[in-house]
Amino acid sequence: MSSEQETILQFAPWESFVSPTFWHKLAELKLDHDRLSDTKRSITGHYTNRNANGCLLEVDYTAYNRSSQPPKFSHSASGTIYNKNTIEEFKALDKLQLLADEGKELLADMCSGRVLADPSLLTRFFVLSFADLKCHSYYYWFAFPCPLTPTLKQQGVVQKLRDLPNANRYVEALKTLPSESQNFFILYANAEQQVYEARKLSTLAEGEVEHYYFGFTDPSEYEHPAWLMRNYAAFLLQQCPSFVGKTLRFLGLRYNQQMQMDDSRIWQVTQTEACDLKQSGEVKYVGWELNKNAKMGPRLAQMRDSMDPAKLAENSVNLNLKLMKWRLVPDLNLEVIAQTKCLLFGAGTLGCAVARNLLSWGFKHITLLDNGKVGFSNPVRQNLYTHADAVAGNRMKATTAAERLREINPSAETAGHVLEIPMPGHTIGESLFAQTEEHLLVIEQQVRDHDVIFLLTDSRESRWLPTLLGAANQKVVINAALGFDSYLVMRHGSTREEAGDAGQEIEGLKCIRGSQLGCYFCNDVTAPGNSLKDRTLDQQCTVTRPGVSNIAASYAVELLVALLQHPRRELAPAYYAQSARGKSEEEAAGKVPEGLLGILPHSIRGMLCNYENILPATQKFAQCIACSSAVLEAYRKEGHAFLFKTFETAKYLEDLTGISEFKRLNSEIIDFDDEEFDMSEEDED
């Protein structure tokens, strides 16, 4: 044989393939059994040569069983797991020493003849691991120890079984071999005597080598034989020193899906240098698996997604939203929803319903402000509370609601603050001054920390401060208010100044730019006084048809989502039909430009009595008592001093904005048509 045809035989390294159940079982054993003990534990792995992928050594939960049958078409490999208690021990452990210790045991098995009786000892492996059970992270490193012996030179080309003369005789012989003996075996082929036999490895006889094919189950899908042949050859040369210098034929048994073995490979190799493994002090070992970056180092399995119940819930919660995105609205931006922080003024009927709708849409950050306790009448309408909360007598709505939201979705980040929202015209006594000051600071901080403000309180005047703060801090403001059988949901005009399109001119439609839209107070010509003062008792608490709050809360959240999906967000223009009532108005309404989720109105006013909505859009009012520049300027300059003046008397606001003058004038001229404005009275929950 000429030297050009001799190449050094290379092996396909093992690739570890771990089933999630292997980690589940390890966690269970660590928690219930091993606890602080970190003694090594015997495990078994398995590998297959049927339709092989890569060169896999697999482990699953059965690895820890005392005696485990390998799965069908697979063979067992014997291993050990060294599970350390801390990441420091895992890192600090002397890896070379561990590999050498394991290698020595492999050598002992080879030299003692135990391998001859149980060849599966040749497929030895071990795992060094650290299980971080809190984070469900598993650091691990597989090794497949192998003594570093002189190289094997390959002679000639690699042959396939089907290309051998008398291939069918070989195949027939191999078929007689029981599958459990196929991991390592001898194929005896004597063409002169017409003898073809598959024999157990234990029948090994040194003198018959020219008739031998050293057979093994070869899990490699590559041209190269699997790593385990390396130990096999080392063992054979140790067992039969006369093999040194002789041509040895190895048969890597490989099955396809249909269990045909035609593609099995034959390598002819020689080892020219002698080597006595019994001098084990001098033997070096190799076999640590490379990590995913092809570097010497451990791997990390992040199992949180499948092992942490909170994470499981989070993933399931997002499922509906993702299906919506994948199937119906591919451009839906779920990220922006998950990142938007919502501040809810009021944790009553509207607050609870809005919060739950926010959770449904995948909002994660929800903060509620409210000063009330859960009362006996609340739980039936306010869907985050129960009777027990009322019985307890001291459960505050804001904090209870925040807690319930986390019970519903543990991955939500919620908070509740119990505080009074100061209101214009609600005089603050000396004794409450310090507390009001403190609450104001909290409210201002919360507004700055959030992106969206929901106004969901039960009175008109309690909406004034949040409206002002929303405008002053350029936040998105969504407002919902209820009447007995009517509701108003609106987005406040933005105070953000940004160049951009002014909206399309469309025939029959009037367009108002987002920065020119009004707020809740822009349509009013009085400053908010004490609206609870002159009401009968039944008007002070919520007297609405129960469906109204759910409808309004749903619209409020859907309006926000539509707004967040609009490229111009709160600066998106709103349109309303200009022409008189009738057909042309309906026609015009059909032309309103649509965003990702349809049109984006300024406000939705609806009635339950006739099941109708109308979508008015209104301009900013230059003398608005909540969002006009005079008010924003005064707040910016004087801060709390200005606020306290308005709390003292609402008249102050009317004078500041010039509305007093305006009101006197207007009351003489304007005569409202009842029919036109039959829904202007909604107030409050």
Place this chain on the structure above:
Amino acid sequence: MGDMSWKDFLTQAKQFLDISQQLGDSWMLQEKDSNEPNTFLKFSQKIKSKSGELINVEYHVVYSVSYQVPMLFFQAHRSDGSLLDIDATWHCFMPESKAGDLYQILTQMDHPVLFKPFMALHPCRTAEVLKQFGQPSNNQVLTFISLYGPQVQLNLQNAYGLSSQSSYT
């Protein structure tokens, strides 16, 4: 026609297992107990993801009590044991074109026997699809697997078709 009883499912699942064993395939029958629907067919294989990463997919053919049809559940994991979440599964199996049926049926549901979240092909149209096979097939479980499996790279050998004809007609 199209839907089937639990008994039919069980009988046909066992027939299918017989065929699999005759063909040297590695399907298994997992029996939790004898109650409906606690027996299902199981199969696993390695496939290469679009990025070339080797992943293991375990398929379960489970009886859907509410739809009265077989249902395909599956779960895929990487070599380190981490599961493919719905996003990764979606990217792994979804064809480039959106015309594929998979867009309408791939979802995540709780496994009716194991009570764990699994990927699933939704059963809402299975009965209708099975019914369209004019001539009622000899083994609807086999028909189901051969129709729905290829959507998620579960391809039966052609021999299954021959085998079911010769054995059961």
